[in-house]
Amino acid sequence: MSSKHFNSKDTIFAAGDAGGALPKLISGAVILYTLFDDGRRQVLDLAGPGDFLHFDVEDQVDYYAEALVPSEVLFFPATELLAAPDGAAFLLEQMRDRLAMERRHVTMLSHKGAEERLSDFIRMASDCLGQEEGQLELPLTRQQIADFTGLTLETVSRTFARWERENIMTKVGRRTYHLHERLAA
Amino acid sequence: MSSKHFNSKDTIFAAGDAGGALPKLISGAVILYTLFDDGRRQVLDLAGPGDFLHFDVEDQVDYYAEALVPSEVLFFPATELLAAPDGAAFLLEQMRDRLAMERRHVTMLSHKGAEERLSDFIRMASDCLGQEEGQLELPLTRQQIADFTGLTLETVSRTFARWERENIMTKVGRRTYHLHERLAA
DNA sequence: CGTAATGTTGATGTGTGTCAACTTTGGTGG
DNA sequence: CCACCAAAGTTGACACACATCAACATTACG
Structure with missing residues (x-):
């Protein structure tokens, strides 16, 4: 379980990177975004302290994560988390929060x-x-x-x-x- | 673990309902939506066979689920699922898929x-x-x-x-x- | 201090929202 | 089975908010 520091504008991970360990943001702020072929960007999410940046244990991640300010990220091996007593329940709650956030985002975009x-x-x-x-x-x-x-x-x-x-x-x-x-x- | 049938336009659950058992859609098609104060609706998601309709074990659900066609739904007690050997991993994968879907939705809405x-x-x-x-x-x-x-x-x-x-x-x-x-x- | 990146402000065009009239579909009861 | 009615869908005319293009101002950084 390793911790790593990133400066403003550093890329934490890129689309195509292997998932593996789950990155949890300890401090700082991060944006998650995708790039389209034509160069347009879509920001998918904002993450603050405590948020996981992705949940892809097996597959590749398909978006980019960039630090907005100096940030500290901890990488959790998934096996370790799932084995822990309340690890699974904890992860589920984290994902529920992300899902809720994404739905707020959808709601926002639907406002004309x-x-x-x-x-x-x-x-x-x-x-x-x-x-x-x-x-x-x-x-x-x-x-x-x-x-x-x-x-x-x-x-x-x-x-x-x-x-x-x-x-x-x-x-x-x-x-x-x-x-x-x-x-x- | 009970199964239930719904006809077209039936409400499967409403915003404010207690979470509890996790509803898995066995067959049919469902829309998930929220209502705003001013009467506008926002469709949050479409669900097909195999999809869970929400993941709220503890809290209230904050959106509506309505059957688009005659549908069969199975209600899983969360404790049972989390206790099962691969239950947690299975749920995580389901949520990952929902999250990916929501992000496709965000991407769609960002297209002008x-x-x-x-x-x-x-x-x-x-x-x-x-x-x-x-x-x-x-x-x-x-x-x-x-x-x-x-x-x-x-x-x-x-x-x-x-x-x-x-x-x-x-x-x-x-x-x-x-x-x-x-x-x- | 100089240059590139970011932000501001103005003028103009257009895609889609809005309002409205009308048509088609689907369900219900006689 | 048909007649009727409400719900859903279609189509047109028009207006306006936001995209686009462009010139310029400010900030950040080496």
Whole structure:
């Protein structure tokens, strides 16, 4: 069971890598994404401390994991986990949470307007990368947010700009925002 | 371990129901969906024979399951499954598949055009409700397809109409289509 | 300090949502 | 079995939110 450190923008694993040991994020933040043939990206998920990055024991993983900030990852051999007394139940719970997250993502994408999608995104990001109440560090580029929400980076930029003008969101650091009621979790 | 039969349009379980025994679909087809306050629906998933409809042992389920066609469901007590030798590994694999499906769904919704989304949908439906190669029975209303793809029923109708005009899809039964190469899995 | 990456803002076009009228299908009871 | 009605589907006209293209500003980093 080995632990490993990654810096911002480091690739933790790539599509095509063998599954094997299950990577659990100890600290930091990670995005999971796929690449299409035409170069488009789709961000599949955000992971925060405690989350597993994949559950593929046997097969290859079919997406990429990249550290958004310096992160610590622990690799659990699957056999060891499954053998442990409550290991299986624990893993099941982890997967249930991932599944719920993916369904929130689906729900977000089904909302048609940019505003609704982005407020859903902010709430998901708060839950995953959560700081104190009403405070959020967003270590994502506009492009990554666009790839998560299914919008374009310009629409993301414009919507955030409007929210800042209307004091629904205020910048308190390089990439840290204070969220006013309407966007709070 | 009890088995139960459901007719078309029967509700198998509703949001708020206690989890408990895990429902496995033996035969038939089921949609899973959530309802929003404003009455909109979001279809979360399609399930075919062999699929579990939820994995919530402890908590309440937070979505609805409705039979699309007459269906048979077997309810597994979770304790029994987890106790069995390969039960845990089996459940993990089932969940991995659901997770992969949800991610395909996310990918579909991230495609901006109606055509791309609907061809993704057709492929997913083929995999879930699969008949013989190139043949597909679609026991979904236009509205349900719209709620799955994040489009409107009018757009679904128009796109299918165009595909039929262009012989990309041909109706061979009340709700059965023959798919030409472009839409094949 | 200089350059590339990221972000902002404006002008314009278009795909799909919306609203509305109409048609077809399917189920029910007489 | 047919008549009727509600539900589902089709098709058209129109508008608007967001994508796209483009110029420019700011930030980050060597």
